[in-house]
Amino acid sequence: MVNLYGVQIAENQLVHKALRSFFGIGHNVADRICAKFSIHKTARISQLTQPKVTAISSEMTKMVIDTELKRKIGDNIMRLKDIGTYRGKRHAQGLPVRGQKTKKQIVSARRFNRVSTHT
Amino acid sequence: MNVPSPRPLNSISLLWDQTSEHQTTGITNPISSLSSTTAVTMATAGSFLQRCHRALTKIPRLTSQLTSQPPRKPFHPHHPRLLTTSTTTTTTTTALTDLSQPLPEVAPRTRLTPLSPSYYTGSPEYYDNLLALQDLLRSHQALPTIHGDDAPVVKWKTIDEYRLIVGDRVKPSRYNKVIHILDRLNRIDPAIMPAETKEVLALYMRPENQALGRKIERTTDNFGRAYAIGRRKTAVARVFLVEGEGEALVNGMPVNKKFSRLHDRESVLWPLIVTNRVDRYNVFAVVRGGGLTGQAEACTLAIARALRIHEPALKHALREAGCVTVDHRQVERKKPGHLKARKMPAWVKR
Amino acid sequence: MVPPILWRCLRTPPITHPLKPRPRLHNFTTTPPLSAKPLKPKGPPPSSKMKSGIQRTQSNKIRIKKEPIVAQKPAYEPGQRKELRKRIVLSNTNAIQVVLPTMTADLIGNEDAAGAMFALPSGEEDTTIDRLRALEAFQTKQHWPFFHRPCTLFRRETVEVGRLFERVMQRESTGEDGWANERAILHGYYGCGRTILLLQAMTWALQKDWVVIAIPNAQDLVIGHTEYELEGNSHLWLQKAYTTDLLNKILKANQKTLKRMKLSQSYRLGRIEEVQKGDAMKKVLETAVLDPLLAWDAFNVLLGELGLPGSPPVLFTLDNLNQISIPSKYRDPAFNVIHSHDLALPNTFLAYLSGKRSFHKGITLAATSSKCSRTLALDAALEGREVDPYERLDPRIGPSIEGAQIIHVDSLSKEEAKALMDYYSESGIMKDTVDLTTFNEKYAVSAGNPRDLFSTCLRMRQ
Numbered sequence: 001m002v003n004l005y006g007v008q009i010a011e012n013q014l015v016h017k018a019l020r021s022f023f024g025i026g027h028n029v030a031d032r033i034c035a036k037f038s039i040h041k042t043a044r045i046s047q048l049t050q051p052k053v054t055a056i057s058s059e060m061t062k063m064v065i066d067t068e069l070k071r072k073i074g075d076n077i078m079r080l081k082d083i084g085t086y087r088g089k090r091h092a093q094g095l096p097v098r099g100q101k102t103k104k105q106i107v108s109a110r111r112f113n114r115v116s117t118h119t
Numbered sequence: 120m121n122v123p124s125p126r127p128l129n130s131i132s133l134l135w136d137q138t139s140e141h142q143t144t145g146i147t148n149p150i151s152s153l154s155s156t157t158a159v160t161m162a163t164a165g166s167f168l169q170r171c172h173r174a175l176t177k178i179p180r181l182t183s184q185l186t187s188q189p190p191r192k193p194f195h196p197h198h199p200r201l202l203t204t205s206t207t208t209t210t211t212t213t214a215l216t217d218l219s220q221p222l223p224e225v226a227p228r229t230r231l232t233p234l235s236p237s238y239y240t241g242s243p244e245y246y247d248n249l250l251a252l253q254d255l256l257r258s259h260q261a262l263p264t265i266h267g268d269d270a271p272v273v274k275w276k277t278i279d280e281y282r283l284i285v286g287d288r289v290k291p292s293r294y295n296k297v298i299h300i301l302d303r304l305n306r307i308d309p310a311i312m313p314a315e316t317k318e319v320l321a322l323y324m325r326p327e328n329q330a331l332g333r334k335i336e337r338t339t340d341n342f343g344r345a346y347a348i349g350r351r352k353t354a355v356a357r358v359f360l361v362e363g364e365g366e367a368l369v370n371g372m373p374v375n376k377k378f379s380r381l382h383d384r385e386s387v388l389w390p391l392i393v394t395n396r397v398d399r400y401n402v403f404a405v406v407r408g409g410g411l412t413g414q415a416e417a418c419t420l421a422i423a424r425a426l427r428i429h430e431p432a433l434k435h436a437l438r439e440a441g442c443v444t445v446d447h448r449q450v451e452r453k454k455p456g457h458l459k460a461r462k463m464p465a466w467v468k469r
Numbered sequence: 470m471v472p473p474i475l476w477r478c479l480r481t482p483p484i485t486h487p488l489k490p491r492p493r494l495h496n497f498t499t500t501p502p503l504s505a506k507p508l509k510p511k512g513p514p515p516s517s518k519m520k521s522g523i524q525r526t527q528s529n530k531i532r533i534k535k536e537p538i539v540a541q542k543p544a545y546e547p548g549q550r551k552e553l554r555k556r557i558v559l560s561n562t563n564a565i566q567v568v569l570p571t572m573t574a575d576l577i578g579n580e581d582a583a584g585a586m587f588a589l590p591s592g593e594e595d596t597t598i599d600r601l602r603a604l605e606a607f608q609t610k611q612h613w614p615f616f617h618r619p620c621t622l623f624r625r626e627t628v629e630v631g632r633l634f635e636r637v638m639q640r641e642s643t644g645e646d647g648w649a650n651e652r653a654i655l656h657g658y659y660g661c662g663r664t665i666l667l668l669q670a671m672t673w674a675l676q677k678d679w680v681v682i683a684i685p686n687a688q689d690l691v692i693g694h695t696e697y698e699l700e701g702n703s704h705l706w707l708q709k710a711y712t713t714d715l716l717n718k719i720l721k722a723n724q725k726t727l728k729r730m731k732l733s734q735s736y737r738l739g740r741i742e743e744v745q746k747g748d749a750m751k752k753v754l755e756t757a758v759l760d761p762l763l764a765w766d767a768f769n770v771l772l773g774e775l776g777l778p779g780s781p782p783v784l785f786t787l788d789n790l791n792q793i794s795i796p797s798k799y800r801d802p803a804f805n806v807i808h809s810h811d812l813a814l815p816n817t818f819l820a821y822l823s824g825k826r827s828f829h830k831g832i833t834l835a836a837t838s839s840k841c842s843r844t845l846a847l848d849a850a851l852e853g854r855e856v857d858p859y860e861r862l863d864p865r866i867g868p869s870i871e872g873a874q875i876i877h878v879d880s881l882s883k884e885e886a887k888a889l890m891d892y893y894s895e896s897g898i899m900k901d902t903v904d905l906t907t908f909n910e911k912y913a914v915s916a917g918n919p920r921d922l923f924s925t926c927l928r929m930r931q
Contacts (some may be wrong), residue, residue, distance in 0.1 A: 003798075031800070031804070035800035036802045036804075037802075037806045038697055038699065038802065040695060041692075041694060042694045042695075043696070352635045365909065366915055367916070373916040374914075375658075375880075375917075375918045375921055376916075381925060381928065383923065385914050385922075388913050392913070397909040397910055397913040398905075399910075
């Protein structure tokens with residue numbers, strides 16, 4: 001197990017995939033992080049040297065990811081709600097925000113459009 | 120037994136044989152007497168030509184003259200269509216042209232029987248014709264025949280022309296039966312074909328038309344190239360075939376570059392492979408349109424045709440290999456309301 | 470009033486032997502329970518294969534019994550399938566043995582041998598095939614498992630390759646001190662036998678005790694599956710893991726030659742390791758193989774030594790040249806695509822191929838591939854065609870192969886095809902007998918392409 005950004009990750013995990021397990025890192029960002037540290041596509045966590053792991057972790061601390069990102073998104077929604085916008089209201093009601101119909105199929109909206117989702 | 124009938128007969132009744140056999144009542148019942156009359160009819164029918172190819176002789180069609188009678192009326196014993204031998208025809212015409220005259224008296228207590236054994240088939244003229252041809256074929260069945268490809272090229276009468284002979288009730292399938300027999304008769308060795316058959320066949324041939332019947336004789340050009348076109352699906356192949364060492368270029372490429380599928384390559388060279396001519400000819404093909412399979416099979420046809428220009432004797436072998444027949448199938452068009460040509464959208468109740 | 474037939478249902482169950490399992494009583498039945506077979510004792514089923522699932526219990530409730538999760542042994546170990554896929558079988562004892570002459574180094578440049586089959590050298594003492602195997606000269610899908618032993622066709626193109634050897638050896642024999650470098654690219658249509666020609670060249674080189682360096686598939690270098698890192702001085706990207714592998718192959722294939730090779734000076738490998746003047750080259754490689762950090766330095770030492778007078782001749786081959794003519798899958802820290810030529814190994818090979826670097830005596834041989842996306846720039850360069858400025862082709866590709874002789878690998882001639890087909894027939898692959906008709910047909914259908922010829926011969930007509 002290797003500690004990457006405070007998370008224990010299995011050794012045989014692909015680096016690219018391990019990076020993507022963090023909220024806020026997708027394929028593109030993971031590609032860029034890998035490129036920055038010259039990590040090839042099929043590299044596994046076990047193949048990384050300790051300095052490299054540290055470097056990746058410190059790189060990730062500079063980015064807004066994981067809980068920080070979630071908090072940021074939550075803050076944004078709270079702001080919308082606090083200033084009394086329509087979008088904020090819709091978030092609070094758990095309804096679609098961007099003008100979708102609400103006759104049917106608003107499951108996603110109910111699930112995600114909450115004020116407290118990301119906090 | 121013969122009791123005079125009080126019922127007058129109209130002019131059409133003349134066409135019936137008047138027999139006195141088995142006559143019990145004054146009402147005519149042709150069905151019951153049909154079997155007994157058949158032999159008589161056949162005997163009196165005269166020669167084959169007179170019986171069945173009457174309409175092709177100089178005698179004009181009777182139906183056209185029967186203006187008083189609607190031609191398409193359903194058959195009824197009392198309103199029969201004209202069925203006659205040439206001898207009776209003349210009498211009929213005289214009788215018809217002079218309708219005002221009183222009808223000739225018919226012998227009393229006689230029963231009308233149809234001349235034709237096919238009278239109750241619905242289209243007796245056609246069946247008479249067909250049966251006659253079948254008889255003819257049966258009588259010549261044992262004669263030696265030649266291959267269909269070698270038989271003299273004949274253009275038979277079209278279905279419309281044939282309808283003029285036997286009446287317009289002929290369906291295409293029935294017409295095809297006749298043509299099938301005619302084709303078979305045509306394949307009798309010309310050297311020993313009976314004169315009668317020749318005469319009969321002549322009746323069914325289309326009148327000589329130079330433009331129609333002329334066959335273009337294809338030969339190799341100055342450079343020894345045979346040129347032919349083949350089509351398949353939407354592909355068109357133009358092929359030049361020259362004697363050579365067995366090189367094949369399709370659109371300027373060797374076959375293995377043009378067709379990556381082995382099967383397609385085999386298709387292209389198939390006419391040469393089956394005739395064992397692969398190493399004797401060079402193929403230069405230009406093929407446009409369609410997909411790879413279509414292009415390959417268009418080449419097959421074109422090469423086979425070009426090969427026949429070089430060596431006409433290979434026709435049988437190529438036909439055996441399926442290289443001569445044109446596959447004219449095309450993609451069926453999509454129809455509105457359908458997902459594809461035939462496929463319908465899934466049916467949902469609401 | 471209960472009917473007499475159902476009295477039994479009201480009775481208490483009879484006393485049974487305490488050790489025997491009690492028959493289960495159902496609420497309503499007309500079958501005497503004692504006549505029924507004794508139930509199986511409860512407990513875990515004797516084997517895991519026993520039917521599980523829905524079981525109706527006395528309380529008439531459906532209880533779904535979960536299957537215990539058993540850690541199953543995987544059908545394949547990790548990497549086992551890849552190993553199976555990549556395994557190269559060179560012999561099939563079911564095939565009929567064909568007696569053929571051996572492909573010896575005497576045949577180099579022998580035109581008379583063209584159009585005949587030859588067996589690759591094998592025997593008690595001869596390790597050529599093992600060394601070729603170490604160099605990955607044999608590839609899967611070359612139909613080796615169909616035959617009793619590996620045999621190849623001596624082609625016109627083989628003569629061409631032999632000419633390269635001849636020219637180098639001529640210099641060697643006359644004792645001239647000048648450099649003798651031959652550079653060539655094998656180019657042709659798919660399945661025309663370029664890789665087999667490389668194999669034949671390697672066979673000769675190994676027999677003549679040349680040093681053979683072979684990159685069996687350039688694709689491995691560019692698809693981003695091996696480590697890479699920037700080397701500060703040259704601004705090239707090193708692939709140390711791959712280089713270690715390569716050194717390993719070189720070491721396995723050229724043991725004898727490398728043992729004889731002595732270093733002309735001392736070198737430093739990596740930061741600490743040092744090799745002294747007069748050490749065997751074998752020792753350098755053996756050291757480097759153990760530590761990927763030393764690999765690149767050791768490889769450079771090898772190449773440098775091979776460039777010095779008195780060094781053994783070299784055959785440096787690379788298969789699938791097209792792969793290093795398209796952008797690699799690697800990215801630099803700024804997320805720009807790394808050009809394949811900026812990777813150190815391809816760069817080195819191309820330096821030899823274009824004549825920027827040279828061995829003292831040696832042949833640099835590349836083969837193009839058809840299993841690659843379009844490489845217009847390389848195609849233009851191979852054709853020697855003037856590049857249209859509006860075509861926007863990669864300007865680095867053209868110069869990278871400049872000056873290399875291009876050997877066009879054509880389709881088989883009729884004599885060659887006949888020899889090959891006879892060999893197939895004798896090996897018992899073909900169902901049909903090889904007469905002129907069959908030959909003409911198969912030759913025409915395959916258009917003389919060796920790969921297609923094999924499949925036409927193997928295939929039975931429907």
